[in-house]
Amino acid sequence: MQPANLLPLIGVLIALVFALGYGKSRALAAPLGGIRNLKSLPFYYGARAAIWCGLPALAVLAFWLGFENKIIQTLVIGGLPAELQPDSAGRASLVLSQISNVASGALPPDFVPPGIVAAADRLQGLRADSRLLMTLLVIAVAVLGGFIAWTRIAPYINAREKYEATVQRLLFACAAVAILTTVGIVFSVIFETIRFFGKVPFTEFVFGTSWSPQTAIRADQVGAEGAFGMIPLFVGTLLISAIAMLVAIPVGLLSAIYLAEYASPRARKIIKPLLELLAGVPTVVYGFFAALTVAPFISGLAAAVGLEASSESALAAGLVMGIMIIPFISSLSDDVINAVPQSLRDGSLALGATQSETMIKVIFPAALPGIMGGILLAVSRAIGETMIVVMAAGLAANLTVNPLETVTTVTVQIVTLLVGDQEFDSAKTLAAFALGMMLFIVTLALNVVALRVVRKYREHYD
Incomplete structure (x- = not known):
């Protein structure tokens, strides 16, 4: 069975x-x-x-x-x-x-x-x-x-005491499983990363500027034994994520402020569900939209003004990714702003502040810890996105900050390295674990920074 x-x-x-x-x-x-x-x-x-x-x-x-x-x-x-x-x-x-x-x-x-x-x-x-x-x-x-x-x-x-004791142990076991699973994932990635660095020098991986994990056919090709420099991948990841954040943060945050403070109840009931519909659209649909509509439009617009743009570009992927992330920031920020006590608004308005001054100087600082949490979630979502990048930005690991050129990201390369039947003792396959480890470190650093910001402001407004 x-x-x-x-x-x-x-x-x-x-x-x-x-x-x-x-x-x-x-x-x-x-x-x-x-x-x-x-x-x-x-x-x-x-x-x-x-x-x-x-x-x-x-x-x-x-x-x-x-x-x-x-x-x-x-x-x-x-x-x-x-x-x-x-x-x-x-x-x-x-x-x-x-x-x-x-x-x-x-x-x-x-x-x-x-x-x-x-x-x-x-x-x-x-x-x-x-x-x-x-x-x-x-x-x-x-x-x-x-x-x-x-x-x-x-x-x-006394069956109740025994039942409650069992349930308490069960809840503890569930919490322990979650923690042990995280620890197991981290250590499994660490062990495979160590194996990778046994085949490829650490300095070549961290400071290398060429990424070509496949074994070359001719000895005169770039990296006859494979080139494993991670810098082009992380530059591409940061470039696309930065473009996405430049779109998502202003639009999402301003949308949340309008819905929470300025929109009428009727407008809020209509706009908020429509905005949150974006979160339910599959990423492959966003990828189609980016590849078939946004990327050709950007390429044609760049050619019209005399610029050279690739048919697949970081700008196309970043713009569409930013649209996809808007609901994450908007919905969470809206909830956080609405959670600010009404007494803060009333006190500010009673002292003669305008609605916009109240929003900027009272409500926004009080809601900043929650807003930072929403932005951090959006950044993590952008860094981990794969489908849009594959369809709109391509697979070429180019070291460039030009948003009109083709780039790739860490997650796309991890998927590429692990597709199909692979030997898990080759440098090509083990490179996926090394990339995952570096991505984990970067994400952890972002979490630490965000927690510091949250704690700093929470001390003033709790």
Whole structure:
């Protein structure tokens, strides 16, 4: 049984055990004179039994799914003939991808060696056996846990305390999972980055001005072993993000000020939903708009005034990205401005200030921490955007600050490096992790700066 089908079954078992526990607690309370003589309400007895049924089963399911693929892959690779045994981690990844494609029908068996076909059949068999064993084990654990909890229901047990203690531990576990996941992501990126710097010097990556990760065909080409200078990528990222922010921050912020302070209720009801519709447009649609409308318009306009512009440019990508980000800044800033206490407005107006003076000197400084948070979110959104850049700015890693030329960004190159079947022990693929690590450091620095600004102003207006 597939996990997607197993989860509803576990839900049904949990509901059944809850009903049985609830019914038993009420049945035990009847001879004692009613539920007032129980240590807890019947709901808590049923909920405690449901937890005993659901949590162990879900834990077994998560554990099984976490290690299933790794174990099956190890068994499949170990069963390959000696001539097909991979000699490196990257080669093993390619062989496993080939076996999976044959097993799924994406790759015809006639195009691969017989050993790969046999391994694909074994992979399918192991997956089927694993699903069957997982289903039986999860159901058995759920039934056993529910039965044990049902037998332990007694009037003298304080089920509410045990239920609340379990829920508290569960909430702590959820918080711990979020933290540990973040730590795991960071350390996995760090380890792969260290492997990359074992192949490419750190100084070449950080200070290099050429990006050509593919291996050159001729020795006289740029970077016969690949050029891994990150400066063109980060310059392109900052250029497109800066253009987007120059569009999004003024328009979004002024829109928020108008909607919060000047617009009539009727105008606000019409304009705000229309403005927020921009946030629901898929990025690929923005990419089409940038590639088919904005980029040709900019190219034609530049040619009309005597400038040379590429058919794909940073300006086109930045302008459309800025339009896409407007709702992030506008909506968040609007909410923050409306959250400023009305007493500040009344006090300023009572002292003779105009509405515009009140906005500039009282409301805006009070709302600045929240506005900075919205801008930071918008900057992170701009830095992480990929589709618009691919369609409107291209893939060429040019070191330039001319917005009319083709550039690329860090995220686009990360996607490009990891597309298709890749060997994860080559400098080309490991470069994606190094770029991700540097992007993480830059984003972290932006967060630190924003937090300092927020704390500085929050001290005055809390």
